Amino acid sequence: MTSINSSTLTNTENEFSNLANPIDTVIKILGEPFCRGEKYAIYNSDCITGMNKLPADLVNLTITSPPYNIGKEYETPLPLNQYLNWCGDWIREIHRVTCLDGAFWLNVGYVPVDNIAKAMPLTYLLWDKVPFFLIQELVWNYGAGVATKHSLSPRNEKFLWYVKNKDQYTFNLDEIRDPDVKYPNQKKNGKLRCNTIGKNPSDVWQIAKVTSGANRSSSERTPHPAQFPMDLIDRLVKGFSNPSDLLLDPFMGSGTTAESAIRHNRYVIGFELRNDYCLQIKERLSFVENELTSRLF
Numbered sequence: 001m002t003s004i005n006s007s008t009l010t011n012t013e014n015e016f017s018n019l020a021n022p023i024d025t026v027i028k029i030l031g032e033p034f035c036r037g038e039k040y041a042i043y044n045s046d047c048i049t050g051m052n053k054l055p056a057d058l059v060n061l062t063i064t065s066p067p068y069n070i071g072k073e074y075e076t077p078l079p080l081n082q083y084l085n086w087c088g089d090w091i092r093e094i095h096r097v098t099c100l101d102g103a104f105w106l107n108v109g110y111v112p113v114d115n116i117a118k119a120m121p122l123t124y125l126l127w128d129k130v131p132f133f134l135i136q137e138l139v140w141n142y143g144a145g146v147a148t149k150h151s152l153s154p155r156n157e158k159f160l161w162y163v164k165n166k167d168q169y170t171f172n173l174d175e176i177r178d179p180d181v182k183y184p185n186q187k188k189n190g191k192l193r194c195n196t197i198g199k200n201p202s203d204v205w206q207i208a209k210v211t212s213g214a215n216r217s218s219s220e221r222t223p224h225p226a227q228f229p230m231d232l233i234d235r236l237v238k239g240f241s242n243p244s245d246l247l248l249d250p251f252m253g254s255g256t257t258a259e260s261a262i263r264h265n266r267y268v269i270g271f272e273l274r275n276d277y278c279l280q281i282k283e284r285l286s287f288v289e290n291e292l293t294s295r296l297f
């Protein structure tokens with residue numbers, strides 16, 4: 001990984017600190033993206049190479065899910081130690097570009113480990129490679145999934161909530177409260193016991209997966225094989241960033257993080273290696289921009 005001179009970063013930060021649109025800042029540094037809009041810039045390039053050029057303390061929130069190293073169509077599996085070291089490289093870059101009060105939401109899967117585990121959570125193997133402070137683990141529970149005969153059928157994925165400063169970070173609870181309260185009118189000493197907006201959504205979120213296939217495909221389905229539901233990413237965007245913040249997804253995939261950011265008045269930059277996925281993202285975000293623009297008239 002290319003080293004960065006700290007004085008160069010400082011000069012870059014000073015040069016662009018007064019730009020109103022952070023997307024302009026990014027493009028000034030990285031050059032013209034594969035696709036861009038008022039609130040987004042998507043690069044068809046390696047994320048480590050791209051992030052390495054960005055100044056420190058630029059990004060408010062990163063939401064991402066890297067390749068799991070299990071042989072999906074968009075990855076070439078690496079020896080496990082090499083894969084973990086690669087993860088350490090891009091995680092350190094995310095930490096460097098994250099603002100002092102910023103956050104990092106990471107989703108990773110499971111990998112087999114010879115003679116140790118059939119499905120080892122990658123989080124167990126990455127614990128010493130993450131310089132962030134871990135606030136909490138979130139369990140995403142869904143109904144559909146693979147059925148197994150010799151073990152329990154998997155019905156969840158994990159997200160880890162990391163922050164750069166354990167004493168100062170964004171948490172907009174009211175933005176993500178669950179209105180499904182069992183006893184909304186219950187009182188104590190004459191006062192409602194629960195928040196009128198709703199309850200804390202807890203650390204287990206039950207949200208349906210994006211499904212595919214004839215007569216069962218989700219309305220938001222894209223050609224990407226590993227797509228997160230908008231409901232899930234919307235909660236992360238609204239709950240852990242603020243309007244006009246700059247978001248990052250270094251493994252943009254289907255573009256869900258970018259769509260959610262745009263719909264909720266955030267800026268977003270992303271990296272994606274595959275040209276065909278970038279084309280899909282470009283079409284998706286162009287549709288979103290046109291839809292939002294049409295609402296103004």
